[in-house]
Amino acid sequence: MTNKKYLCRTASLLLLSLPGWVSSYPLDGLEESGIRRLQGYLLAQQTPGAAKLWPGQLLDSEQISLRLKNYNGPDFDELAEDPDLASFLAKTLRQRDPSYSMVLIDMTNEDAIRWAGLRPDVKQNAGSVGKLICMAALFHALAAAFPDVGDRARVLRESVSPAGSWVNNEIHKVPKWSDELQRNLFSVIVPSDEFRLGEWLDHAISASANGAGSIIWREAMLIRHFGAEYPKSFEESERFFAETPKGKLAELAQAVVTEPLEQAGIDTANLQQGSFWTGNSKRKVPGRISFATPRELARLLFRIEQGRLVDEWSSLQMKKYMYLTKRRYRYSYAPELGDSAVFFKSGSLYSCRPEEGFRCDKYMGNDRNLMNSVATVEGIGEGQPHYTAVLMSNVLRFNSAWDHSRIGAAVHETIRTSVPQTLRENASEKEMLDSGRSD
Secondary structure (H helix, E strand, O other): OOOOOOOOOOOOOOOOOOOOOOOEEOOHHHHHHHOOOOOOOHHHHHOOOOOOOOOOOOOOHHOOOOOOOOOHHHHHHHOOHHHHHHHHHHHHHHHOOOOOEEEEEEEHHHHOOOOEEOOOOOOOOOHHHHHHHHHHHHHHHHHHHHHHHHHHHHHHHHHHEEOOOHHHOOOOOEEEEOOOOEEEEEEEEOOEEEHHHHHHHHHHOOOOHHHHEEEEEEEHHHHHHHHHHHHOHHHHHHHHHHHHHHHHHHHHHHHHHHHHHHHOOOOOOOOOOOOOOOHHHHHHOOOOEEEEEEHHHHHHHHHHHOOOOHHHHHHHHOOOOHHHHOOHHHHHOOOOHHEEEEEEEEEEEEOOOOOOOOOOOOOOOOEEEEEEEEEEEEEEOOOOEEEEEEEEEEEOOOOOOOHHHHHHHHHHHHHHHOOOOOOOOOOOOHHHHHHOOOO
């Protein structure tokens, strides 16, 4: 624990990076975001022998924009489903496991938006994709407390908060800047760690760290409570959680994650983040069930493109936090996407029950084996594909990462060429393994 205010610490900007470890947010965004690891990752791209990113991962901040902010047409699903896209999805997915569900929105021509869905209203836990809802909650709270976007950017860039007892049993490693070693070190989040608010958000979206997901939800609640007086000392913030009845905390937690969705016209009967991400945080703030459908997750990404999730500035920032500049995996693994920018979040949840002859393994649950991918893909250059894809599955006893990547490849080539593509079913053992590795 610390007695310090949530203050920014100045550190040297010369970071050294581990090859292949790159995360989200544009690599030139250090000054804008305050995410200290970015300069090191940028230097890694200039280092001989270091793993290099694909062309679509090297956009500057100024090259990332909201492509539908001037769109005044109907919501995507108020349009009739496009018969060609619907036929493609049917042929691609109907013969696969019946748990597959998908929504595809082609926004390449904003004057002729097309969409189709296959089982678009299947409802299941979205796993870590739900951290996008917590991100929206944080930006919504910031907008209410700090109407000036300069103040919001400053808070994200300069306010530092510790993890405290809100984290436990973390499995996702995150980059941690070391003043002494002048480099990033990679390890799980522990209670003594402290990061800038924008760094917490980065860890939640890019590394999908559960502790970071809990912290950004916690900070959204604190901003909602303290308003423009945020940030307070960590002790004062902890006192708020200790002294407020748990029922009131539960109400506040749901309000901060629900309101930005409702204000954006997203159906919260089909999209809800119900509980915090770690055992310790769930004991502090009671929750409820979490669920999502492909249709409403697609609407969330559509609203970001419109600049309607909180507001235009917040939508653009959220899109930048989703910009995938780490090792691509699952849906985004497909080499066919290499020249395109991908704005991505994946989430999974698996569990096992006793079964003779079955060995429980990661992402291969026999009781449930949820895998979810949301992506907005933008080709670089005039007339290149621009689309959103949401894919959800629950294929038992099987890691669906390779399948997701092959579906992603077929979708991309179908949008790019206007010719329905088939999936390449065969894969080497290395491809199967690599498609499932996020680091």
